[in-house]
Amino acid sequence: MSSHSYISITQKPISLIKLKQPKSSSKHKLLLQLLPSPRRAGRFFVPFLAIWALLNFSQLPLPPLSCGRFLPRLRPPLRPHDEFWRWAQATTTVHAQPCLSFSESYRNTSSDQDTTTATAPRKYMIAVVSGGLNQQRNQIIDAVVVARILKAALVVPVLQVNQVWGDESEFGDIFDVGHFKMTLKDDVAVVSTLPATHLMRRRVRAPVMPFNADEDWVRTNYMHKLSRDSILLLRAFDSRLAKNLSSDLQKLRCKVAFEALKFQPWIEDLAEKFITRMRVEGPYMALHLRLEKDVWVRTGCHSGLGAEADLLIANERASKPQFLTSRTKLTAQQRYHAGLCPLNANEISRMLKGLGASEDTRIYWAGGEPFGGEKALQPLKSQFPKLFNKWNLARHGELDALKHKPSVLAALDYEVCLRSQLFIASHGGNMARSLQGHRTYMGYGKPIRPNKKLLVQLFMNNTLSDTEIRKKIKEMHTDSLDSASHFNVSSNRDVISFPFPHCMCTNQT
Template identity: 50%
Template sequence: MAKPKNNAKKLSYISVPSQIISSLSSSSLQSLLLSPKKSSKNRLYSFFTTYRSPRFWFFTLFLFGLFGMMKLGFNVDPLVPFPSSYPCFTGQSPVLSSDRSSKLRTTIASSGENGGKMEALTDLSLPRVSKSNGYSEDEQKSEFWKQPDGLGYKPCLSFSREYKKTSGGIVKNRRKYLMVVVSGGMNQQRNQIVDAVVIARILGAALVVPVLQVNVIWGDESEFSDIFDLEHFKKVLADDVRIVSSLPSTHIMTRPVEEKRTPLHASPNWIRSRYLKRINREGVLLLRGLDSRLSNDLPSDLQKLRCKVAFHALRFAPPILELGNKLADRMRSKGPYLALHLRMEKDVWVRTGCLPGLSHEYDEMISNERKQRPELLTARSNMTYHDRKLAGLCPLNALEVTRLLKALGAPKNARIYWAGGQPLGGKEALDPLFREFPDLYNKEDLALPGELEPFANRASFMAAIDYIVSEKSDVFMPSHGGNMGHALQGQRAYAGHKKYITPNKRQMLPHFLNSSLPEAEFNSIIKSLHRESLGQPELRIGKAGRDVTKYPIPECMCNNSRGHS
């Protein structure tokens, strides 16, 4: 049955903004929207007629205009990331008052962490952000952030067949137990824990979780499980050394044989000859003061075990790790950052025999305390302060750190995290750094209200947080040697040779004292002196007595696929 023809006119509707409609006359709208149905015979003729009609061109321009308005109204580019991992976070250089004791802060609502309010430094301008990685274009061009060539070195901890064969008997042993008491600051304790595991392996004994000696300076009573992830520690070392939380009931009444006279850099043979018979006889051996007691030159398998403990087993406890990662994320939220370990505390100046150079009063204070307590001086007591300085034995002060960073090309807008204790003279001692690099923060600046309260008066916790934020930085530089700097040098090498600047103090300080040297020439000299001191791969066997946890090549890293575990 044929469909009936419907000759009635059909209306076509186009949805347009009211502003456009009001700008057109009613006749124009009528002519645009009403069109009679045309027969197929006249279709070609109608096309040419329409093509030549001004109304056709007006309608075409109208559609293009409408599309352009919609494009402008909804211009969202999904490829452009937020300049920060916290979209509501704004940060700015610290604005210091005349007494440098306060910073301008503002509390802003944030949908970020904890759903609460985030306290942040006010920022009125953000750098231009590249679509590639969230870093500003100026930052990406800066050579300062360029990483050293790692030459393809990667971690490789392939233990020998003999080591694996003897592991079964060692981890099953239930007769011998080694107890250790480690002392010093957190990083010093880390080193001793590493050596304690290796000594337990040498003796074929189980290791009781190390006891952290109460620090008489800071009064920190933290236990191993407060600082480190104990279960992770046990799990990672399960095939190497058995770790127990306490002595078993069969040994609880045993009086441990205590040894306090372990010499420096003892070899595995010395340890076996000295302790093996005693621990076999008594069942329990107690060692104290393991700092630098174990030789740095060990068989390859024991060197690998050192790396396994330092870089894999010793992971910080979850609460510390969580907060440290948060602070690192806040530093990185606006681009790459530099971490400085500033050794400017009062006790550092006293122990090193150096002067802070802040003022005559501070220099006299340090000199008097050193005279009253000469035992605090670490070494070379016959050297004058000037001789120590030129020998590279003194920490860099804030002015020297600033000049070094500028000479090495650090951009003025570089974000800098400074780790360490309160400097002598307070934050005023950091004025030279603040003036040249205003984006300078420490953990107190980055933490939200209440975040650091659980760790108050716990020096080991604070040192661990500094360690985490520093390890995750793009560039790290210590102002002086020390356990944290050494640990991070090895950690960053093991992580792929992340940039680590070692100040060449002995060679650069004479140029610092030459006031007639033009700035451009000074910068060129300083860059040349540090060309090979930026964290490039360096063999441990290049010099005798090097610690494998500081120089993990070649025992713990290799650059061929056959050596990878």
Template identity: 45%
Template sequence: MGKAKKKVSYISVPSQIISSLSSSSLHSLLVSPKKSASSPSSKTLPFFSCRTLASFFLLFILLGLLTISSHLDRLSPHPCNSVPPDRLEPPVMDGDRGSWAGEFWEQPDGMGYRPCLEFSDEYHDASAALVSDRRKYLLVVVSGGMNQQRNQIVDAVVIARILGASLVVPILQVNVIWDDESEFSDIFDLDHFKKVLAEEVHIVSSLPSTHIMTRPAVERRTPLHVSAEWIRSRYLKRINREGVLLLRGLDSRLSKDLPSDLQKLRCKVAFHALKFAPALAELGTKIANRMHSKGPYLALHLRMEKDVWVRTGCLPGLSYEFDKMVSDERKRRPELLTARSNMSYHERKLSGLCPLNAQEVTRLLKALGATKSTRIYWAGGEPLGGKQALQPLMDEFPHFYNKEDLALPGELESYAGRASFMAAVDHIVSERSDVFMASHGGNMGRAIQGQRAYAGHKKFITPNKRQMLPYFVNSSNIPASEFNRVMKELHRDSLGQPELRTSKAGRDVTKYPVPECMCR
């Protein structure tokens, strides 16, 4: 019939098939043939003629081809109806499945807990009067590293709320260890901080002219674990009288067990108000995206700096020279030892009080399912011993990077020597990782744990050092398969499932946001 070939998606239907399906044969399929009035019933023609049967058969083939084409069309990429990239399942690499699939990357379900900051009616009723009061102001000087400062800023907001005072943007004390002179707005997004907390606490950048000449009441060291009632009884009269209260030495002094509304306020500050400054957030996000560009990654916070070994009373185990260096420093400055000075190094180690070294981290990760192709971002300061200290990890996991490895030329130059900036970048990349693990506790590990729980219970591995180290010592007598099974069993309850803050007294709600700040 001279028709051109008709293309349907990826399959061409032959013209012979099209031409054979004439209008008359199609009509014979769709309309029942009428009996001839002049012909007796015994001579009626069969319902299907040979031509009709052939046409039916050809139509059946055509419909089958169209069905196959339709399926192929759905499976093939198409510029108009393709699935957005973020909805696609990550591909599984051939050979070593550890890169993009496997048990190691499985995420906990979170048991249905989601963020849930619902303040009481009494709290809401009191907010308007507290926020509009301009008679008293709270000044706070926060110290330590960036994550330590975050904790104190959270407490400063809560104390201002307890006292009904306006909060002056916290002053970051110059860090004498790292010589960092960063201000609040260098690290955190000040406008966002004020906006998010506008209904909770009145926040100002500096004292108003009415109070600039006021001699503040000063508290240089708040006792440990003080309650909201203690804060009121100790400071309320003084701040009402002087108009300005200055707090120093606030580090982790406020009780972890506060009334429900104040616990929720802590979460609101930590998880909503304290965002990093735009330039820092952009840099951290770029580096995280470079890690993600080839699949999921593990963020590993290695606490292997010299001061960590000295303060914990532990030894790095690199060589006699490095162990002696740490021991001598501890003898010269015994005040640096944080606790339990009567315990020997070995007793501390077996009690789980020491950071894991690179060899121990490597063995644990392998036992938990990390493979040679696992991509690792390591956060933290320069370890004692430099690359030598990291060699076991680098040998087993060649895809091993830090911010210096991933930054483009010049990206980190403006932040050189600014420890808080560098810690913020590590914080952002770690927060965005698929799996996170710290070799020891600390402020960053606690902050990341809480944020990952609040963000949907992203996988967080807490090394069970106290129970696993005896197996490390005797591992030569244990088959590898049994060693791996034991390690997985020991860490089954610490792989990111929500742990109730109320199951143990004195836990920080910004580390354990269930149940005060999350609900089902």
């Protein structure tokens, strides 16, 4: 914090004393004769001062008088920029807050587990999680749930080195281990390492979990593996645990995701600096742009950067067909019409203008290096010059040590997006889903989920004017701002994206 400067004022006024004047020359005497005496000067100065004050007072913006009364001053009209934020931050009809009220049987099981582990041999589970930061987060959440089902102590999860990103960060490099343990102490015992008595014991690799595995499947297939002399090793379970578990386990998922998984303090401090810099002129919005090369390869879509760029992506996809993750029979054009492709910078720009964002809107964009570099961002930057990311906001040297730590850089993006006044993702994904639920849970603002299928239809409709297109864009996304759409009860909804009703409650519940 910068120190403030203060002017010291003495308690007594400085007394004027008669100083000995130097002898004046003849020129100085002549000048003194021409100048008026102090008394004569005062006669001219006082009226001049009064006239000057009157003229300045007349310039004050006083409200007009009417019938002897003051009329209220009219509020200046809202700028388009202000109208956008008023619309984006409109209050909703449904008010909910975090509400993790576990059942009595769940709490009793927790206390029983605490008393029995002191005498009975403790069972341990090791989870190896893979992928990017937010994919790892999802697996950590489910690992805690599995450990709870099996009544096993969880060793701090192991982060597998990502072959794409090459990040060797460990759990404790990114997350606050102490906070993780303390938050979950009533749910699952978490230990940093295996005790010495278990270091030489055999690790039993758990059978591969099928998709949509429920609690019964976990107990049936894993419980017998946790014998007295065994340690269960769990891996390759990404997105395999069922979404519609019991209410208590859904609450546990939220507790892990939104309360236990806290980033290291130094990461949060650095993110806070970026947030402060983004808010220097008021609210800001966050974009998660999925424009990286591997995204275009995996989705099988065209990037909008021309035939040469499309050919490069097509060749890489042909050499690595396993990268195309779903709907392999669809062409790039069919995927685009179906709304399965990421929005490129030009489409994002058109959508933002349709929503009412002005060129003064401050935007933080999260994500990796776009395929095509600056050219890929140019359509967005030309319309919204106040476009920043972590590299633009960082001061000299702030990110030098993190250039080869993509997981930490992703954590910074996550925090800045979480605290924004508005969040939009161009293509969904793990980060977008997690942020959607986290922002709902914390009350940080409502996300906009682009309706890509309808947007594509609008962009290809040559019969509509720009004004009509913008009107329709705003209409189709206004529902995204209504929290009621996020509070619809569905058993198959991912509780991390939609924490209501399992993890939140209204004033009426």
